[in-house]
Amino acid sequence: MSSHVDSVSRRRVLGWGGAGTAAVLLGTGALGGAAAHAFTLRKSGLFTLGVASGDPSPDGFVLWTRLAPEPFAADGKGGMPDRRIRVEYEVAHDERFKQVVRRGSAVAAPELGHSVHPEVAGLAPGREYFYRFRAAGEISPAGRTRTMPAAGSLPRGLTFAVASCQAWQDGYYTAYDHMAGEDLDLIVHLGDYLYEYEVTNNNRRGVTVPPQFGTETFDLARYRLQYALYKSEAPLRKAHALFPWIHTLDDHEVVNDWADDTVIMGRNPNPDPAEFARRKAAAFQAFYENMPLRRAQLPSGPDIRLHRRIAFGRLAEFTMIDTRGHRDLQACSYGNGTGRTRDCDERVDASRTILGDQQRRWLLDGFAKSSAHWxxxxxxxxxxxxxxxxxxGKDLWVDPWDGYAADRNKVLTAAHENGVRNLVVISGDRHQNYAVDLKRDFDDPGSPTVASEFVGTSITSGGDGADVDDLGRTFLSANPHMKFYNAQRGYLRVNVDRERWRGDFRVLPYVTRPGAPVSTRASFVVEDRRPGVQKA
Known part of the structure; x- marks a missing residue:
């Protein structure tokens, strides 16, 4: 049976104070700017980390920026004073801000790293908007975003990109330059936005980095610094400013292969529970501070709610889940430290979960009620x-769903039995591209295909990569349900209409130096009401 420490009790025991309700409400604009201090910046550049928008709805979105005139300051405070600073924002129909439709203010509080997350509502559905911030007399770069279509509408199409795994030290973010040139409605980021590892001069870019990045991330100041380093990349800031994003996190935003309250692999295995809870609290707070997330995603100490639904009219529904924070420990002694195992009974134990009981019920309830085409x-x-x-026999990596086969079967069976019209799973983590038929039960050779999966490669993690390597040849031979494999860097571009889903695997020949071109390595489609992938 899955067992997890009660989160409320854990927070009480550990004495989590968090950012405080007032600071949170000030940062969202819910309390206005009366509590802010006057502030004069003695050096230019409050908005060094850029601007962003996210989690769009039919009538709005959340906006984001973080004030940091000295983003690499070793204390993680970005060069800001320990005072609350008023930040104004504008939303307009046009990029010159002649037709402003919303004005408001929020407060950048030191408790939240001087970030703001105003939630804008009351706008028209399915429309493009522009936004910008103002603080201490300085105006931010302008961002572009859009609302989702009206709830009851059936749009003709949706185009979005999927990204994950962007180790800064492994290469340049050229993929985001190409993404910025696409005609997208939004971007979905599936985790490993950053890596917790130290960054030294011995990296694949061959560039010099300040000494404060030479330690692994453990506390809030260090996690903030890591986000600042990653956001120093102009292509990433550009992609944030051009499209609304939908975010979740994976393991490296905290530490490699963590599972709920424990780490059993990596350089810091089996930490003290209280110590690891503090690390998670710091990691989650830094994640919130640096992403366009709504108040509902604000962490409470070592807990964060990431599962949520975001609809694109009746055409598509994004159901975002969390496979890290509620899972049981990896099975089979986690392959005795290798991460892989020859099959073991624990892997298929019906009581083991990657989702947690509550999140699984929420997911399956959504399957039963969803009227989305996709x-x-x-x-x-x-x-x-x-x-x-x-x-x-089977030789499996048990950190992903292969280590939680019963939970996988429950999800895929429920989708099938509840008549989910077209279930398509989008995944990251692997630094490889796959197009896959998902079987109701992979242990049954006659099991039907009930869904499709597109696994997207990394932005940079793993370095330059290859087209089809030895592992790819093994996977294609051992897994007949896998229809495509590629190990280059890039992103997944998806276009969906009422009749079919098309996924284009966009790849780059190299990332260890800038300027790589992009091409479509392969395209696969899923036809309406016909689960499984087909080559386009």
Missing amino acids: QILGNQVPMTETDWDPGA
Whole structure:
């Protein structure tokens, strides 16, 4: 049976204070700017980390910026004073801000790293908007975003990109330059926005980094610094400013392969529970401070709610889930430290979960009620089975859904039995591209295909990559449900209409130096009411 420490009791025991309700409400604009201080910046550049928008709805979105004139300041405060600063924002129909439709203010509080997350509502559905911030007499770069279509509408199409895994030290963010040139409605980021590892001069870019980045991230100041380093990349800031994003996190925003309250692999295994809870609290707070997330995603100490639904009219529904924070420990002694295992009974134990009982009930309830043409499951780690041995038996990596086979079967069976019209799973984590048929039960050779999965590669993680490497040949031989494999860097571009889903695997030949071109390596489609992927 899955067992997890009660989050409220845990917060009480550990004495989590958090950012405080007032600071949170000030940052969202709910309390206005009366509590802010006058502030004169003695050096230019409050908006060094850019601007962003996210989690769009039919009548609005959340806006984001974080004030940081010295983003690499070693204390993680971005060069800001320990005072609350008034930040004004404008939303307009035009990029010159001649037709402003919303004005408001929020307060950048030191308790939240001087970030603001105003939630704008009351706008027209399915429309493009422009926004900007003003603080201490300085105006931010302008951002562009859009609202979702009206709730009862059936739009003709949706185009979005899927990104994940962007280790700064592994390469340049050229993929985001190409993404910025696409005609997208939004971007979905499936985790590993940053990596917790130290960054030294011995990186694949061959560039010098300040010494404060030479330690692993453990506390809030260090996590803030890591986000500042990643957001120093102009292509990433550009993509944030051009499109609304939908975010979740995976493991490296905290630490490699963590599971609920524990880490059993990596450089810091089996930490003291209280110590690890403090680390999670710091990581989650820094994640919130640096992303366009709504108040509902504000962490409470070592807990954060990431599962949520975001509808694109009746055409599509994004169901974002969390496969990290509620899971049981990885199965089979986690392959005795290798991460892989020859099959074991624990892997298929019906009581073990990757979702947690409450989140699974929420997910399956949504399946039963959804009227969307396309149910898009935003998922961190591959749901498909990936056998590493073409011979007899199975050799499986048990950190993703392969280590929680019963939970996978429950989800896919429920989708099938509830008549989900088209379930398509989008996943990251692997630094590889896959197009996959999802089986109701991978242990049954006659099991029907009930859904489709598109696993997207990394932005940079793993370096330049390759087209089809030895692992790819093994996977394609051992997994007949896998229809495509590629290990280059890039992103997934998806276009959805009422009749079909098309996923284009957009790849770059290299990332360890800037300026790489982009091309479509392969395209796969899913036809309406016909689960499974087909080559376009």
